[in-house]
Amino acid sequence: MSQPAIARSAKALRVATAPWRKKSQKIALVPTMGALHAGHIKLVRAARRKADRIIVSIFVNPAQFGPNEDFARYPRTWREDLEKLAAEKVDLIYAPAVREMYPEGFATKISLEGPASGLETDFRPHFFAGVATVVAKLLAATLPDYAMFGEKDYQQLQVVKRMTADLNLPVEIVSVPTVREKDGLALSSRNAYLSPADRAAAPTLHRVLHETAASIRKGAPVGPTLVRGRRTIKAAGFKLDYLEARHASTLAPVTSRKDGPVRLLVAARIGGTRLIDNVAV
Numbered sequence: 001m002s003q004p005a006i007a008r009s010a011k012a013l014r015v016a017t018a019p020w021r022k023k024s025q026k027i028a029l030v031p032t033m034g035a036l037h038a039g040h041i042k043l044v045r046a047a048r049r050k051a052d053r054i055i056v057s058i059f060v061n062p063a064q065f066g067p068n069e070d071f072a073r074y075p076r077t078w079r080e081d082l083e084k085l086a087a088e089k090v091d092l093i094y095a096p097a098v099r100e101m102y103p104e105g106f107a108t109k110i111s112l113e114g115p116a117s118g119l120e121t122d123f124r125p126h127f128f129a130g131v132a133t134v135v136a137k138l139l140a141a142t143l144p145d146y147a148m149f150g151e152k153d154y155q156q157l158q159v160v161k162r163m164t165a166d167l168n169l170p171v172e173i174v175s176v177p178t179v180r181e182k183d184g185l186a187l188s189s190r191n192a193y194l195s196p197a198d199r200a201a202a203p204t205l206h207r208v209l210h211e212t213a214a215s216i217r218k219g220a221p222v223g224p225t226l227v228r229g230r231r232t233i234k235a236a237g238f239k240l241d242y243l244e245a246r247h248a249s250t251l252a253p254v255t256s257r258k259d260g261p262v263r264l265l266v267a268a269r270i271g272g273t274r275l276i277d278n279v280a281v
Contacts, residue, residue: 025052028047030043030148035081042177057094114251208229209243211229222254240266242265
């Protein structure tokens with residue numbers, strides 16, 4: 001099984017993709033931080049349906065981690081990732097070093113409002129500036145026709161959509177549904193941190209989201225229904241950051257189904273692991 005080509009710099013990336021562009025082949029980017037799982041593979045396969053060529057980026061982005069977060073211990077599984085991407089016949093891997101992405105003197109950061117307001121920002125105020133800046137750099141380096149993002153990181157997805165629209169970036173952001181374990185837990189590289197006991201409790205998040213969405217869909221008032229959901233999550237041993245109902249596109253707070261398409265979003269910690277999830281109402 002042949003390995004995909006690997007580019008370590010934007011210059012090498014553009015040399016590798018120049019023949020594709022001469023043939024007017026469509027290019028899709030799958031941005032990742034490695035530690036690939038079935039959710040990432042679903043992104044790759046969705047990319048294959050859209051484009052002639054696939055680039056997967058692997059870069060653990062220090063700019064989106066806070067000083068007390070898990071940058072140093074974030075799982076890095078380079079050899080296994082290569083094998084998985086080779087099996088999917090990915091055309092090119094973009095794996096820049098930190099110094100390539102953030103050279104000495106780097107002084108630019110993207111400022112965000114709109115869908116970046118609240119939720120994750122209330123608990124990780126640095127996060128979306130780091131995400132948006134690295135995504136903009138990845139898009140500028142790869143110049144794809146499509147970029148694939150999973151719905152598990154729903155607020156991130158809406159932030160990236162808003163950013164690309166606001167900056168007139170010539171790329172289509174393609175959303176791909178969340179991949180789950182049989183018990184409902186959303187796949188995440190951070191699931192590897194869960195102890196057996198925490199892993200047993202983790203599906204509570206999706207169950208509460210599902211039950212809360214079903215109640216609101218049947219006409220239950222949003223506020224009291226969210227309160228019940230929060231209590232259930234805390235009773236299962238989680239430290240809850242948020243369980244909120246938001247407009248599905250703008251992520252503005254909603255108080256009723258009549259406020260527009262509604263999305264429920266949750267973030268909570270169990271043991272030393274922070275999990276996020278979301279469902280449509």
